[in-house]
Amino acid sequence: MPHGPASRQPRKPLPPLDPETLQAIAVRYVERYQTTRQRLLRLLRQKLRQRGWKPDGPAPDLEAIASRMVSLGYVNDGAFADARARGLQRRGLGPARVRAALSAAGIGDSIAEEALGQLDPLRAALDFARRKRLGPYGPPADDQKAKARQMAAMARAGHAPGLARRILDAQSPEEAEALADDGLADEG
Numbered sequence: 001m002p003h004g005p006a007s008r009q010p011r012k013p014l015p016p017l018d019p020e021t022l023q024a025i026a027v028r029y030v031e032r033y034q035t036t037r038q039r040l041l042r043l044l045r046q047k048l049r050q051r052g053w054k055p056d057g058p059a060p061d062l063e064a065i066a067s068r069m070v071s072l073g074y075v076n077d078g079a080f081a082d083a084r085a086r087g088l089q090r091r092g093l094g095p096a097r098v099r100a101a102l103s104a105a106g107i108g109d110s111i112a113e114e115a116l117g118q119l120d121p122l123r124a125a126l127d128f129a130r131r132k133r134l135g136p137y138g139p140p141a142d143d144q145k146a147k148a149r150q151m152a153a154m155a156r157a158g159h160a161p162g163l164a165r166r167i168l169d170a171q172s173p174e175e176a177e178a179l180a181d182d183g184l185a186d187e188g
Helices: 019-032 037-051 062-071 079-091 095-104 109-117 121-132 144-156 161-169 173-178
Strands: none
Touching: 019 062, 037 062, 037 095, 079 095, 079 109, 079 121, 095 109, 109 161, 121 161, 121 173, 144 161
């Protein structure tokens, strides 16, 4: 008996969606994943494209399903933004990258700014430099090319150029950590 993709029987197509099935898909998704209203809507639209809609039923009201999930507290854009922002900062990503990630998740500007206001850009930049062994945390970057690569890595991680330059120019890890005492986080 042959094995592999050629021996599989074709899958039977799933039936078109009806209001109850679409609601069940939404509930299943929000119970498994912390999500945003926009992401939930995106998922529901994708499911409709994949499976279609029962022709004899009323038109799907995706906004009503998303609103219900929000009113029940299953979807909370503010809580999602706070958690995502803190997680990205722990990975050493700067405000620009965090803002871009929140925007991609469908978080509005006011909620994103509130989440960003709780972060410490200097701590994120120092953590990133330490993890990636940049500046005072790694081998000396003597030539301009190596310094430019390190600066580019900091920029890709979303750190402000002034902040990145000060960290990379520090002569020792202690000098870099002392930047927190100088109030450099607001400089960025």
